[in-house]
Amino acid sequence: MISSWMVIGAVTFLIAIGSFFITPRDVKWFAQLSRPRWLIFEPLIPLIWTVIFICGAASAYIVWEKNPGSTITWLIMGLYLLLEIITVSYIPLMLRFRSLKTGEIIGLTGLIGGIVLAICVLPISKLATLLLLPYLLWSPIGSYTTDELRQLNPEEA
Template identity: 60%
Template sequence: MLPSWLVIGIVTFAIALGSSILRPKDVKWFNRLQRPRWLTFEKAIPLIWTVVFICGAWSAYIVWERTQNWGLMAFYALVEALIVAYSPVLLWTRSLRNGTIVGGLGFILGLVLTFLVLPISGIAALLLIPYLIWSPIGTYTTWEMGRLNPESL
């Protein structure tokens, strides 16, 4: 039997692969959009998401070890799937509004997950904080890009 940390890591990685289902023409469209002048950290975004996913998986591991609760694991997977859906939804529909909606919904579900996890483990809840910090930044950036590119709403 595989250790739970490995299973959680594999599931996290498998779900994260969903964000790579992108068409080059859609990426090209996105790269042509105007960005806010303050968006100077765009090259760090892959590293930021890597940290967010590692922290989320670590949080899930702690919760699993304490509860063996499949419902909570499904909720972790749902939040990650929503995070991963952001790029395909935004790019396939070529709609910054849709990206903003997915980002906002992901934040709300991440907040709910954090409150569900808090009574189980304060550390597991703290490990979700990077997502709760980054998600609104990413969502606001997408919203701001919509303002700069109204034809792409």
């Protein structure tokens, strides 16, 4: 039998990697946007999101192990899945529509989803909730950065 952590890890990995295959060819558009001077950590963003996804998968594993297979646990797993899909859709949708506003809306939707998930997870496990903190801390930074990009590139908003 396959362990639950392997399934959760595989699903997390497949969804995250899947976004690379649906990313449109409009990367040049995004690369040519003006950026704020303080955005010096941009090369670290893939590493930051990797850590966030690992923490999210660990959080999901803890929740699953508390009450495997129950209806509530399945619903919460659905929330984890939805949050990851929202998160990885940021780049493909923003590039497809060439719209920073689209990216900002997706980012804020993810933040709201992350808060809802954390509230649902809190009564089950404080550790699982703590593992969601990297997402909850980074998501507003990403939304703020996208808003700053909109301010610097009003024609691309």
